[in-house]
Amino acid sequence: MKTLNQRLSEIKVVPVIAIKDASKAAKLAEVLIDNGLPCAEITFRTEQAVDAIKAMRSAFPDMLIGSGTVLTTKQVDQSIEAGVDFVVSPGFNPTTVKYCQQRNITIVPGVNTPSLVEQAMEMGLKTLKFFPAEPSGGTAMLKALTAVYPVKFMPTGGVNPKNVNDYLAIPSVLACGGTWMVPKDLIENEKWDELAQLVRDVAGIID
Template sequence: MAGKTDNLLAILRAQPVVPVLIVDDAKSAVLLARALVAGGLTAIEITMRTPAALDAVKAVAAEVEGANVGAGTILNARDFDAAVKAGSTFIVSPGATRGILDAAKGSDVPLLPGAATASEVMALREEGLEILKFFPAEQAGGAAYLKSVSSPLAGTLFCPTGGISLKNARDYLSLPNVVCVGGSWVAPKDLVAAGDWAGITTLAREAAALRG
């Protein structure tokens, strides 16, 4: 478990923002991932919310140098296994089930499971998980909540996701128990639809500089 924790920590610490993407086709996913990596965001989460998501993970894993592609919105063990086979280097889930936790234990690929309460955090710590997704971040109490639990839940690191933007990202990144944040603002739908990869690279650079 320690090895997987170290691997996940290295991926997440590579940048302050992990792009959370919904993609409609594998070709655009490759171009999008290249634009994000060029801007300094190498860890990329492709959510399993479209029929093209798995193919997108495969394509990015195979074709985008420097990218660490993860699969998000994993809801069960079957999806976990499919995402790993597609080439995911990390797995993200909005919560945690017994099936997902068992799949994670049997895999070398690290899991970033979601938690929104102290009890959920404690339960996942008992499973040996030290890095968690705080989701939905803004709706579950925001940066103020994470600050309040930093002492009683010491030793747990979070990647807050949900309602985070350029305007409030630093509120989270300034906290000692936050390793990075997840956000979709670096790949807005209008720029993706227009194929404005240079514009997305600019947004990625801006996000990458948040901790600078």
């Protein structure tokens, strides 16, 4: 069985999704899979997150699914119950990290400074989210961090078609998180053909 890092490095771009209507989740997952991105990070920014994850997992058992914007241990429990493969948090919260470790679920917490990277490493974490990537110094800051610390990163926040390859060219970067291929209005209005084209475009952009 492939590790999470192996699967992320193969996919390269993780769609970060805030979905308002869980009834559209399975179809969205189908569009992602059929057009080359068999992965989704469903954020807890909407009340439908848990139901959306459950719908995707039920429809596509092998899809790589993470929960995002996880801020509490309750959300960790909800994520695990819904069937996620991994948990993502915007910042580094030791309480949340410890709880994920106790529950035996991989967490990729957000960091953007040397001190936070070291705190994460102290807790045994080797895969981290660089967030918010662009406001935190972009590829220049990330290269500075990777020159010092033996960890892998998933940059998210400001990553777009113009800079995604710059991030992916950094050896320590497994994959990038992005929202540009899953705009909320297209999901809400069920513009599946337009979404499919955006997802296909990602495959044409990344090296």
